[in-house]
Amino acid sequence: MTKPKKPILRVENICKILGGKEILKSVSLSLYKGELKVLIGPSGAGKSTLLQCINFLIPPDKGRVWLEETEIQSHKKRELYTFRQQVGMIFQDFNLFDHLNALENVAIALRKVKKMSRQAARDCAVAELERVGLGDKTTLYPAELSGGQKQRVSIARALAMEPKIMLLDEPTSALDPELIGEVLSVIRNLAQGGMTMILATHQIGFTRSLADEVLFMENGSIIEQGTPEDLLSPDACTRSRDFCSRLNELYEEGV
Amino acid sequence: MDTIFFTDQLIPALNRGLIMSIKLIIPSALIGLMLGIVIGTLRTFGHSAVRKAANGYAIIFRGTPLVVQLFLLYFGLPNLGIYLDAYTAAVIGFILCSGAYHSEYIRGSLLSIKKGQFLAAQSMGFSTFKTMFNIIVPQAVRRALPGCGNEIIYLIKYSSLAYIITCIELTGEGKIIATRTFRYTEVFLVIGFYYLVLVTMASFVLQKIKERFKVPGFGKA
Numbered sequence: 001m002t003k004p005k006k007p008i009l010r011v012e013n014i015c016k017i018l019g020g021k022e023i024l025k026s027v028s029l030s031l032y033k034g035e036l037k038v039l040i041g042p043s044g045a046g047k048s049t050l051l052q053c054i055n056f057l058i059p060p061d062k063g064r065v066w067l068e069e070t071e072i073q074s075h076k077k078r079e080l081y082t083f084r085q086q087v088g089m090i091f092q093d094f095n096l097f098d099h100l101n102a103l104e105n106v107a108i109a110l111r112k113v114k115k116m117s118r119q120a121a122r123d124c125a126v127a128e129l130e131r132v133g134l135g136d137k138t139t140l141y142p143a144e145l146s147g148g149q150k151q152r153v154s155i156a157r158a159l160a161m162e163p164k165i166m167l168l169d170e171p172t173s174a175l176d177p178e179l180i181g182e183v184l185s186v187i188r189n190l191a192q193g194g195m196t197m198i199l200a201t202h203q204i205g206f207t208r209s210l211a212d213e214v215l216f217m218e219n220g221s222i223i224e225q226g227t228p229e230d231l232l233s234p235d236a237c238t239r240s241r242d243f244c245s246r247l248n249e250l251y252e253e254g255v
Numbered sequence: 256m257d258t259i260f261f262t263d264q265l266i267p268a269l270n271r272g273l274i275m276s277i278k279l280i281i282p283s284a285l286i287g288l289m290l291g292i293v294i295g296t297l298r299t300f301g302h303s304a305v306r307k308a309a310n311g312y313a314i315i316f317r318g319t320p321l322v323v324q325l326f327l328l329y330f331g332l333p334n335l336g337i338y339l340d341a342y343t344a345a346v347i348g349f350i351l352c353s354g355a356y357h358s359e360y361i362r363g364s365l366l367s368i369k370k371g372q373f374l375a376a377q378s379m380g381f382s383t384f385k386t387m388f389n390i391i392v393p394q395a396v397r398r399a400l401p402g403c404g405n406e407i408i409y410l411i412k413y414s415s416l417a418y419i420i421t422c423i424e425l426t427g428e429g430k431i432i433a434t435r436t437f438r439y440t441e442v443f444l445v446i447g448f449y450y451l452v453l454v455t456m457a458s459f460v461l462q463k464i465k466e467r468f469k470v471p472g473f474g475k476a
Binding site: 056091113 | 371374380398
């Protein structure tokens with residue numbers, strides 16, 4: 001893949017200490033348009049914290065973030081809110097708004113943040129839900145949806161904002177095995193459609209087939225990074241490879 | 256039993272009082288609930304000074320008898336040059352009192368909303384205020400409805416204190432007749448029945464509201 005010179009998102013030296021523990025130790029990365037970067041690593045490595053620091057849901061102690069050419073001044077509320085509209089976020093436990101049905105979940109930010117009319121927001125929400133295969137579930141509430149359907153609604157909700165990049169924080173980790181596929185196929189379609197994404201996941205097969213670059217995190221640092229072939233091929237002698245084969249063993253044992 | 260006492264004296268007086276009671280209850284219930292939502296939100300998420308002020312309000316109005324509050328509003332404020340008529344003083348007293356209780360219910364339910372709801376809204380560019388107004392408070396109010404409904408039912412009954420500051424409502428009208436005729440038993444039995452009907456109607460309306468705002472999987476309506 002040919003990369004344009006300028007990254008769409010640049011993160012420099014993000015540090016975060018939570019509860020006296022150093023969660024992120026000066027993490028930097030650059031994300032180019034159309035790229036899918038996959039974050040892997042053991043639990044507690046700092047993957048979620050890194051993703052939430054990128055859009056300042058957790059304010060980093062140190063570090064700078066640029067979207068395209070603009071550095072984000074996180075203390076300027078208005079700038080921060082505008083920035084967040086351009087960065088879609090998907091959470092492990094979906095975080096759908098419990099009091100709104102699928103359609104309203106997608107439409108509410110369009111109406112309240114993007115100031116679209118009720119009708120326009122509705123039309124847009126229906127289109128986004130159809131795109132993730134939930135055109136027939138628009139009137140159902142979160143409690144009436146399966147985990148996979150909830151996660152697809154949350155993806156539709158993020159896409160409706162027309163983000164420039166998406167941050168996906170272990171989108172399939174809270175799902176039953178048979179529901180993972182439907183969510184991964186939505187993410188695959190996004191990747192093939194050219195969406196720029198950072199994905200934290202433990203789905204190694206998915207990573208191998210779709211990632212442009214793999215970042216392996218451990219103890220708050222990115223300790224290895226490279227293409228899936230470089231890091232994960234059977235004869236690679238990398239920490240990533242080691243970690244992934246242990247994950248595979250776990251899953252095989254489970255069968 | 257002389258029905259003339261009932262048809263000519265008691266019922267017309269109580270009906271007059273009932274109208275005054277309703278005039279006291281409806282604005283107090285509506286504005287009190289809104290005040291409670293605002294105060295409850297400030298007590299939970301306000302900045303330190305705001306939170307302290309809101310907590311102070313709740314402590315004072317939950318911690319002192321309503322009669323004392325009403326006396327101070329009606330007989331105390333004129334010392335500061337503020338003159339309220341009896342009706343206004345009573346409504347203000349009821350609003351402040353029920354607002355303090357509502358705030359406690361709202362605060363409890365706000366604390367039960369999961370953090371992910373904030374994060375999701377913030378991640379899409381909702382400001383803090385919009386997150387509260389569009390996402391968090393609507394959920395919290397639904398959860399607080401049973402408690403708030405209870406407070407409104409209390410309000411219907413403590414509205415009877417208005418007659419103490421000369422705002423003659425249902426209980427006041429009845430008491431005047433009871434004192435004049437010394438027929439306390441009949442009068443207060445009928446008054447009790449009036450309140451029972453009021454509370455039953457209020458429960459019915461509250462039930463309809465709960466059904467209207469019912470969301471699947473969101474507590475029991």
